[in-house]
């Protein structure tokens with residue numbers, strides 16, 4: 017399907033890419049708001065391929081839990097080569113990129129990036145992880161220097177980076193901390209490549225936001241669900257794209273959709289698709305029923321005391337506190353984090369009920385649909 021709008025975010029990201037690399041950018045927002053789709057759209061259709069070499073790593077595809085998973089997600093390991101001289105390999109790899117522009121364009125449109133090749137000998141399988149990671153950084157740095165020497169700019173995109181959170185290097189230092197250090201050197205210190213990290217995990221964004229090693233070295237770009245105006249336009253766009261204009265919705269109907277589910281692209285796509293066989297009221301009431309049932313089940317299964325990990329410490333959350341917090345959404349879609357204990361919002365964010373925006377210090381349901389479902393569920397359970 018074609019991509020819709022996001023003009024403001026595209027402009028912001030392109031303007032970052034057009035200036036010298038300075039900071040690491042974190043693209044964040046609620047689940048399914050369209051972050052990955054936006055990044056892929058920029059790489060495929062907005063980036064001048066004559067100037068930029070994009071590499072997109074999607075850590076979710078691998079489900080990185082170990083150092084080996086990290087390597088598998090990052091690289092296409094070249095086992096055929098005997099070359100272990102990083103500089104020599106990099107030179108060949110860059111020449112291949114420059115000489116095969118048609119293949120590269122195809123690869124970019126297929127995978128949203130150039131596969132990041134690395135020669136197997138550089139990975140030094142027999143060595144300890146700490147040494148191996150140093151080699152990997154050295155390789156990446158040489159690669160980016162080589163690309164810059166050819167007057168092109170590397171753009172490194174790391175999608176769902178939070179997957180690396182629990183990987184450690186030989187059981188002590190965390191891979192993520194060391195990776196951040198490397199990324200800071202790439203951007204703030206040496207200005208060698210643009211780096212964008214994407215994540216739907218708002219607790220991870222909070223962790224990053226408060227990480228001292230990133231203070232003053234990172235910036236944040238929010239990609240939220242669409243606002244009302246864009247949602248109504250997106251619905252028009254979708255009826256054309258998916259229903260070939262066979263069904264036209266009135267302004268009232270479009271507003272009804274927005275009022276109930278909000279501007280989350282996945283919901284809107286699924287609603288419009290379902291209109292092929294069902295009426296709008298049927299589709300909407302099914303969605304609300306489904307979401308409400310999930311929230312009711314969540315509430316029914318709550319123990320009087322639940323456990324949750326907050327910044328490496330196990331904390332207790334009381335059921336009544338969880339309910340009290342959800343009740344705050346009776347009159348407002350957004351609440352300030354100030355009056356909510358961290359363990360309570362950590363719990364609700366972890367369960368994908370709330371979205372935390374640590375930069376703006378607010379909490380809100382993951383979607384407008386969730387917001388309505390919370391309120392209905394509380395009412396039906398007389399809480």
Ligand SMILES: Nc1ncnc2c1ncn2[C@@H]1O[C@H](COP(=O)(O)OP(=O)(O)O)[C@@H](O)[C@H]1O
Pocket residue numbers: 017018019020021022045046047048049050051052053054216281282
């Ligand atoms: N602007 C858009 N135009 C068209 N489809 C979109 C747009 N934004 C998101 N989508 C669709 O919505 C779905 C969810 O988006 P995705 O980018 O995966 O969300 P996120 O990465 O924020 O969790 C995808 O299938 C994507 O194709």
Ligand SMILES: [Mg+2]
Pocket residue numbers: 051052053175216
């Ligand atoms: Mg995504």
